[in-house]
Amino acid sequence: MAGEADIPENGAGKVGGLWVVNPTPRPGARLRLICVHHAGGSPTYFEAWPDLLPDEVEVLAVGFPGRGARRSEPLLRDLDTAVAGIVAGLTPYLDRPYAMFGDSIGALVCFEVIRYLRRAGLPLPARLFASGMVAPHIVWWNPDRPLHRAPDDELFQGLVRDAGMLDEKSLADKDLRAVMLPVLRADLEIAETYTYRPEPSLPVPVTAIRGEQDILLTPEQLEGWSKHTDAGFEHLTLPGNHFYSRDRRADLMAVIVDRLRDDLAKFPPSVADGITVAYPRASMHAVFSRQATATPNATALVYRDERYSYAELDRLTDAFARWLIHKGVRKGDLVGIFMERCADHVIALMAINKAGGVFMPLDTAYPPETLQRFAEASGARIFLTREIWLKNVPEAARQGRSWVMLDAGWPSALGIDAFRDIDTVLPAVAADDLAFVSMSSGTSGAPKGICQTHRASLNAYWHRYATAPYGPGEREACNVYFIWYVWLPILKGAAAYIVPDDIIFDPAPFSDFIRENRITRMTISPSLLGRILQTPGLDHARQLASLRNVTIIGEVVPTALIREFHAVLPDCTLTQAYGCAETHDAASRPVTPAILGALEKVASTGGPQANQRIYVLDENRQPLPRGIPGEIHVGGDSLAAGYFKDPANTAARFVPDPLRPEAGLLFKTGDKGRMLSNGDLQVFGRIDSMVKLRGYSVMLGVVSQALLDFPGIRNAVVDVAMDSATGRPDHLVAHVVAEADKDWSTRLWHFLKARLPHYAIPAFVVPLRSLPLDQRSNSKIDRKALPKPGHEHRLLAATERVPPRDAVEAALARAWCEVLAVPEVGMGDDFFALGGHSLLAAELCGRVNVRHGWSLRVIEMFRTPTIAGLAEHLKENGATVPA
Template identity: 35%
Template sequence: MPPTHHTLTVRLPAAATDAELAAALTAAAALWWPGDRRRPRLWPEAVPAPAGSDAAVRRRAAEASRPVAPGHRLRAVLLRYADGEHGHRPAPDLVLTADACALDAHSLRLVARVLRGELDPDTVTPLDGPLPPDPHLDDATRRLAAALAVTAGRYTGASSVRVAVPVPAKDRPPYALGALDGYAVFTADLSPGRTVGDLLATGPAAPLTEGEEPPALGLVADAGGGAVTLPTGPGALPAPAHQVMYVREQLATSPPDTRLSALDPLSAAEGAARLALGAPDSTWRPTPLRIDAAFAAQVAARPDAPALTSGAATLTYAELDSRAEALADGLHAHGVRPGDLVGLCLPRSTDLVAAMLAVLKADAVYVPFDPEHPADRRERTARDAGLRLTVGDPAALTGHPPRPAADRRAAACPAYVIHTSGSTGRPKGVLVPHANVTALVDAVRDDFGLSPDDTWTCFHSAAFDFSVWEIWGALLTGGRLVVVDHWTSRSPEDFHALLVRERVSVLSQTPSAFTQLAAADRASRAAVAVRLVVLGGEPLDTRPLLDWFDLHPEDRCRLVNMYGITETTVHATATTVTRRQALDGSRSVGRPLPGWSVRVLDACGRPVPPGAPGEIHVGGAGVALGYLNRPSLTAERFVPDPLDPAGRRLYRSGDLGRLLADGTLEHLGRMDDQVKVRGFRIEPGEIRHVLLEDPAVSAAAVTVTGGGEGDAAAVRIDAYVVPAPGAGEDPGPVRERAARLLPAHMVPATVTVLAALPLTANGKLDQARLPAPATHRVPAAAPHEASRDSGPTAALAAVWQEVLGVEQVGRDDNFWDLGGNSLYAIRIGTLARERGLPGVRLRQLYLTPTLGALSDALAREP
């Protein structure tokens, strides 16, 4: 934004007197502004310090930064300093400050020349302005404007930056007085691939049109010498001035074909300091341990303590260890050897946890599958992983002789593989070693106060890496783990009751699930005993946490927001969320865990300035070994860490973030088209790949929309398909096939059939021209008879309409086909109870997904 005032400091002869200067100013002002009652006067001020002292410098700066009083054109302050050595009288300084709306920088120089006696006031003529500007910039001004734009773009992430540049008026009389000069706008295109030559060849700056506000970012005219300079003062620049000048030097010395991305506002020393800011804590050195070895230490310390609860059954540490040993013997009998991959497809139960431990005891690698995922998807993933064996029934592993004793591999060897979505249609298997998991637990054990007194829940699917934290966080610290069955995890009321009943003290949740649980907590009279809530898996909107803080003050229940990725072993950073942060809507995910590192780097792998956006890179103790059987993808995403003497790697997360000057990280979302859907990381490309495998589809597109204001339930996936020649136009079979190959959270809510996909001039998908998704309905003779019903069916239809955002619902409309998901199902149950209807459980929606069938089922309930 152009400055509100101009200032100029003029050194006067030592012999100049106050009376002479005051008289000259009064005479000139009377001549230039004869009808103005607020003519400027001279303000003599004594500075009790030598002219060259720090105190004098501060005083001059203070006078220069102080704006003119409202209604005044000009302020003139005469600073006289303390005598120098031998009574020498120093020269005074005249500080002139002008309202920018009354006098421009050129005019202020004319005023100074008159007061110094260099120019007769009669030769100066006041004029009304502004006059038409000359938008042509000289090379020096263009280079400075370009440097400011490049630096600002690096701090903000903008690909186009506008800079206001002061420009002289055309045909200005040499002694004209007034606000006559104007501003033009230098627009810098910083798009990828642009070069220094492109930027410096940018066309003439565009003059501001009448009434147009100049950009907030701008240069200022120097009243002292007529040059254009950077503005000064707090908040005047988005970056330190020396960084802008450093970029200006690079613009002046770099070849024209130099990419703008190669310009760096940070000096080598500043870059090194930024890298060190997110480096691992060198004082924290975990002892590499295998998971099963760390568990064995807990068994030895407290064999009779409760370890695992599922339903009414509880196993002690000794009993869980014995069960796992028996299953490990069975694995060996079935041919499992060290390093083999063993699939686990078991419901949430004591057997699931025991089987995980058994695989580790057999020195193999467990690969968890979610039994709720389609069988076809599980089979594809199993083939891709090259599994030795898949355990679906642990009974087949019992009753075998003890396996021979053998040395187990080192803690740096893989412990498990968890698959994440892949853009090529193949889920990516992430290889995570034992040492990463034990380091994670050790990194937070003291800070979180984890102890054998804690009771944890295993709420999440074993195929979701949050479960790694829940299971081993409990069992490697001597706590008790309560396994939450599938249907209880889908009912906030039932889950809340479990928390109360089991006296759970450590709870881990995705923010979207926690929002539903918090609502159930507000509605319940029973109090939970939770002392620690760990939130992760997806971005956190802190504002909804205020209601939780009302019932669970910070001194009794600690909320921790953690950021992490499967490839960096669940968590990488942590921050305690306070009421103040919730009120502020903080996006901070905190500082790196001990042993972890966080860097925010640009496209060239250099550290970005403090607070500037860049790609989050995670290093240290949690970085995985890579992707299973995907060497090229591993090399692309796992890159060398130049600061790690051990030669370990950084993981390029693909997440956008800001590393602040205090070392805290803000998470800003994804850089690519990867998205989070209710805590799960998905690649839309994988969904598109599955659609294109359908013989009835010749082209496909996938969009992910919704989720604004932190509403995870509103995130929806929509698909668009072009039928293959000879195929029908019914989207139902296409969606049904996709549902057999994709987990529920990846199945498109709608499939819209198009004659052709809209394309841009470059032949790419034009998402802006895609039509609104078509809602799939099962054909019915009377599709909207529910709207004519009275009683419970109509009331239930109204609930569906409100939650799903549809205008009409018929008896044969399917909840899932209307865009329903598990979070919407929970909302339907809550809203139904609020309106006096029977509660709708998620399991019931699966069994009776149409409105009519659900209404009839509810009517039959006692």
């Protein structure tokens, strides 16, 4: 068998085509049942199974070449090739708990797939159902007279008729026999040329099942499976013959559901706690002042030509704090900051805190209306700004408020020097007092202020200091997530180098900034880091050579980005972190290509940081088993104090801990993720990105994840296009960072069709070199800048354009063109791949039924979504088109 390094990177493995068929996609399923058919079978054997299983189970069927949708491909005749292909096709589906069901020879295939997965370090199934097959180590065929070489009559009578594979009507069908025998021989050859190689028993429980009247294997041969598991074995007998799984489906489904639910109950819950670590129970500025006493002459802050030592920064901010108190700032007062990211911004926020106040930064990119809303909502009386930005402030926002100018020479202009040597005692500020309020527009557009304490930030910083210690001469680039991380270096004796706003989003000058200032550390968004690495013409190895530690946070991280980073900077530590404004840093871990699983397209982000706890909960706020996606909840010492003057929203999002009420509140992040078996967190995106599309609930995060699973796609964002006439969502548009080729669209459509319901497949997919970034929100994706799709971006399942061959096909083609607004269609084109959906299908059926007196139903369009197939169905039922 192939080893770990031989895992193919595409879903086809070593043989073309899709290995996995998803008859009924269930994106919200808790687990998957992966099924492999018997010799001579096909994935259609399992088509009815989803209807017999609860919604929590999604059925996937493995499809071999030479049958069904892959009938044009050559038949496979060796197990090693089949297993490698199956593993490559299955890896995108191993993102949640799963079990495997192998029917007859399919059980042998499942066994070797599981052993391959174990060697590759990929997730193993919760259980193997081995149905109607002797144990792998038992030789059951006659080497001198293998079945795959037997004469047709002998093979057909002895295996097909006597085992009960076909009913009497099918047995008499000579055409079926001619198609079936080559496939049966090929599958038997796979099994009869298989050589068992001893390996340690699997850590997977095995349920071995046979039909009571099965003539192809004995109970003793089935019992042999017990030697291949050390996790539990059971031997079951159900009524029926070798094909009891077809004839006694309900009995089998009851067994499967019972075992799977029992297996799920044994999974550890998605609950993890970070270690307990001591950190200063003080204010951030008090910690800074202690550092200034320890390293007074060290450089603390650099911005363009400005440079401040620790002692200078401490003295200036003390004086400014006294000035603010003189101007009326009292403990707990909110003071606004409206200026670019610069040294004066840092001086302002530190002085506000030293005065006992709470700083509230407002982004200079905010439009006037937003500024006015935020100023009014905050109730702040003093705002620190510059003349250049004041012109953007509406007159209504200026009235009743003091706007203090911090332009060139402002300390002298404001008389700050007079407050340097006075004996005014600055207010005592405790760890649980507020440090700042981060303002943003909520989902409704109303101002939302997130109240962050000194304690929350210090806890997060001390985790970083412990896990990524600062060495001598550290220089940290600060701009992205500015208010959260500008404190980080200056509380530890390092230098904060502020990246000017006019270069942070431009990869070339930003890279030069890193080189010229010998930057050793930075916290940055994945999107911004990706843009730097993917910008042609940069000498990344030279310009970024000084970097020792980079932290990425704020977005889902594609594993491709991690590999790109380490290819350029193999000796630099890359830390992936997860958190949001309400939780500060919640989880993190250093990431390297070596620790990324072959499965992962979205990197996991480690376990909870020190003094933090993370749960993944269901809609009833109960822990899900590990491996199952749900909503991420975060608690612990870095939690925000709630929303500013918004008790209702605070109560809705900061909720009691259902497991340990005494431990404090949890924050409902609204992020979808899952906890891996080792306690690491994998984040998929927003859980509340749900849209109603023609009556269906579509989770945009699920669609994005399916796109990311496609080989060649490195990043993806999915949006909804609105119907201008109705104002309702009409279809999905995806923008992807991808490596496109001439067959890209066709392969992607088939790939998504196997993974998503028809209504969730994007109608348009626009390939881009990179996703645009929104400079107003610190490098988030700028959705407004995404280009609109053109006709060339429609996602199609391209087929050879066959013209109508009779009047029924011609009538259908005319109606399709009218309903879909396309100039022409081929007889093999898929209605839904051309942008059709359930409402358009209903319109089309109505048109042709009225015009021609037919009785075409929408369900039939879902079953047979091509003109050729529909025409055949209609003609079989007597449909005609009068001349």
